[in-house]
Amino acid sequence: xxxxxxxxxxxxxxxxxxxxxxxxxxxxxxxxxxxxxxxxxxxxxxxxxxxxxxxxxxxxxxxxxxxxxxxxxxxxxxxxxxxxxxxxxxxxxxxxxxxxxxxxxxxxxxxxxxxxxxxxxxxxxxxxxxxxxxxxxxxxxxxxxxxxxxxxxxxxxxxxxxxxxxxxxxxxxxxxxxxxxxxxxxxxxxxxxxxxxxxxxxxxxxxxxxxxxxxxxxxxxxxxxxxxxx
Amino acid sequence: xxxxxxxxxxxxxxxxxxxxxxxxxxxxxxxxxxxxxxxxxxxxxxxxxxxxxxxxxxxxxxxxxxxxxxxxxxxxxxxxxxxxxxxxxxxxxxxxxxxxxxxxxxxxxxxxxxxxxxxxxxxxxxxxxxxxxxxxxxxxxxxxxxxxxxxxxxxxxxxxxxxxxxxxxxxxxxxxxxxxxxxxxxxxxxxxxxxxxxxxxxxxxxxxxxxxxxxxxxxxxxxxxxxxxxx
Numbered sequence: 001x002x003x004x005x006x007x008x009x010x011x012x013x014x015x016x017x018x019x020x021x022x023x024x025x026x027x028x029x030x031x032x033x034x035x036x037x038x039x040x041x042x043x044x045x046x047x048x049x050x051x052x053x054x055x056x057x058x059x060x061x062x063x064x065x066x067x068x069x070x071x072x073x074x075x076x077x078x079x080x081x082x083x084x085x086x087x088x089x090x091x092x093x094x095x096x097x098x099x100x101x102x103x104x105x106x107x108x109x110x111x112x113x114x115x116x117x118x119x120x121x122x123x124x125x126x127x128x129x130x131x132x133x134x135x136x137x138x139x140x141x142x143x144x145x146x147x148x149x150x151x152x153x154x155x156x157x158x159x160x161x162x163x164x165x166x167x168x169x170x171x172x173x174x175x176x177x178x179x180x181x182x183x184x185x186x187x188x189x190x191x192x193x194x195x196x197x198x199x200x201x202x203x204x205x206x207x208x209x210x211x212x213x214x215x216x217x218x219x220x221x222x223x224x225x226x227x228x229x230x
Numbered sequence: 231x232x233x234x235x236x237x238x239x240x241x242x243x244x245x246x247x248x249x250x251x252x253x254x255x256x257x258x259x260x261x262x263x264x265x266x267x268x269x270x271x272x273x274x275x276x277x278x279x280x281x282x283x284x285x286x287x288x289x290x291x292x293x294x295x296x297x298x299x300x301x302x303x304x305x306x307x308x309x310x311x312x313x314x315x316x317x318x319x320x321x322x323x324x325x326x327x328x329x330x331x332x333x334x335x336x337x338x339x340x341x342x343x344x345x346x347x348x349x350x351x352x353x354x355x356x357x358x359x360x361x362x363x364x365x366x367x368x369x370x371x372x373x374x375x376x377x378x379x380x381x382x383x384x385x386x387x388x389x390x391x392x393x394x395x396x397x398x399x400x401x402x403x404x405x406x407x408x409x410x411x412x413x414x415x416x417x418x419x420x421x422x423x424x425x426x427x428x429x430x431x432x433x434x435x436x437x438x439x440x441x442x443x444x445x446x447x448x449x450x451x452x453x454x455x456x457x458x459x460x461x
Contacts, residue, residue: 057434094381150325151383151404152425173382194383194425195434203288203426 027074029067032060033103041111045215047200055106058195062098062174069095097174101154101189108188110217120218124187124225131166141168143209146192157188157221159228185228187221258305260298263291264334272342276446278431286337289426293329293405300326328405332385332420339419341448351449355418355456358390362397369399374440376401377423388419388452392459416459418452 035055040048069091076084110116119135120128132138138157145168146155153172160167162183169180177186190212197208266286271279300322307315341347350366351359363369369388376399377386384403391398393414400411408417421443428439 053433061434090381150321153382194429198425198429202284203292 027071029070030063030099032056032063033106035106037109037111037114042109042116042215045211046109046197050195050197050199053199054102054191054196059098059102062095062102065091066095066099094174097176097179100176101174101191104186104189105191107220108190108217109212109215110219112214114217115219116215116217117213118218120222122222122226123229124218124222127166127225127229138168139213142190143206145170146190146209147206149192152193154189154191156184156186156190158184158186159225160184161228164229185224187224188216258302260301261294261330263287263294264337266337268340268342268345273340273347273446276442277340277428281426281428281430284430285333285422285427290329290333293326293333296322297326297330325405328407328410331407332405332422335417335420336422338451339421339448340443340446341450343446345448346450347446347448348444349449351453353453353457354460355449355453358397358456358460370444372399373421374437377421377440378437380423383424385420385422387415387417387421389415389417390456390459392416395460416455418455419447 032055035051038048039051039055042048042051069088073085073088073092076082076088119125125135128135128138132141142155142157149155149170149172151172153170153175154177156167156169156171156177158167158169158177159165160181160183166187167184169177169184171177171180177184177189190209192205192209197205201208263286266282269279270282270286273279273282300319304316304319304323307313307319350356356366359366359369363372373386373388380386380401380403382403384401384406385408387398387400387402387408389398389400389408390396391412391414397418398415400408400415402408402411408415408420421440423436423440428436432439
């Protein structure tokens with residue numbers, strides 16, 4: 001999910017160093033993407049109650065706060081207020097990251113009747129066998145990393161575009177995968193924040209991880225993999 | 231809550247640097263789940279009985295179980311002189327030991343209304359709050375703002391800096407104890423803002439949890455700690 005840049009680097013540098021800025025650009029705002037399926041369509045793996053809260057409350061809040069932070073950023077840049085510009089980065093990273101990650105996540109899931117849970121074929125299936133030995137082995141590794149993650153975060157299957165390798169990585173809070181290494185492209189992310197499973201699985205995060213594979217949308221991951229490995 | 235040390239610093243050094251290791255393996259102290267001083271349902275409606283039971287019997291117990299396991303592995307690694315494992319284990323010890331420390335304080339920070347929960351602090355702590363923050367309301371507002379703004383999982387604390395004799399509000403992430411923010415900081419009151427602490431009841435609305443928890447905050451305990459540290 002490409003971040004639409006607020007201003008070119010040149011303008012940003014100009015904005016911070018000179019008092020005569022160009023006209024204020026109309027600020028792009030982000031909005032909540034629709035889910036490609038009903039809230040209840042992933043049951044019993046993930047309850048409809050969780051899907052609705054997760055989408056309408058959590059993801060929406062990240063977007064609302066992301067838009068607010070970007071607006072404040074634009075003002076600060078125009079005023080040449082570097083202190084505020086830098087202070088805003090934590091809000092932008094957290095809320096922008098939340099928007100990025102959840103947008104990927106909704107695409108990573110699909111109802112069973114639309115292919116959710118069907119193992120990957122084609123080049124991604126082959127790459128998984130090469131990198132991890134088998135799909136079961138990959139799933140085991142992702143689940144172990146996801147269960148062991150301390151606090152809130154995400155567990156990822158990613159493609160290292162530079163090394164041309166599949167990797168399993170975790171990120172804390174709402175850090176996007178790219179914060180781990182710039183050449184990493186997310187294929188599949190699993191949210192292990194407690195809000196992603198608690199209403200249904202309570203403290204038993206491993207059960208959530210075991211069950212979510214029934215609705216993982218490997219078609220999307222394959223699509224990204226093929227595009228990025230071309 | 232003082233961490234019981236596994237062995238003295240001198241012995242640790244001996245254990246890691248020499249082949250004549252620890253003379254006899256010390257019997258390992260294990261930690262166990264402290265009882266709550268009240269029933270699971272006694273803090274309702276501020277905190278549901280379902281949350282209190284899961285929080286105590288599952289979350290806190292798991293930290294203790296994993297803390298004991300890590301300490302056992304640490305003991306073995308020290309005896310083998312395996313520094314790589316000793317260092318690797320620190321992460322698990324910090325997280326699970328911290329979880330045990332923090333939750334042990336938390337249960338004492340709460341009390342049923344009929345046992346004083348929610349009653350404002352008097353005496354020296356009450357006076358110190360007014361001096362440092364202007365009023366109790368102002369303190370609560372600040373704690374709630376910090377707690378609501380905390381990104382991810384963590385705790386919001388009212389602490390006392392023993393050295394400067396000042397009250398402070400701090401946050402820590404994950405299960406980091408307050409002392410990781412400053413060696414002179416003593417926790418008086420900690421509020422768990424991990425989602426497991428409120429989600430079943432308050433869903434995503436952490437600010438509502440923070441608003442309501444003050445009805446069952448046990449200021450008597452916080453006052454005792456304060457008077458002891460600032461005597």
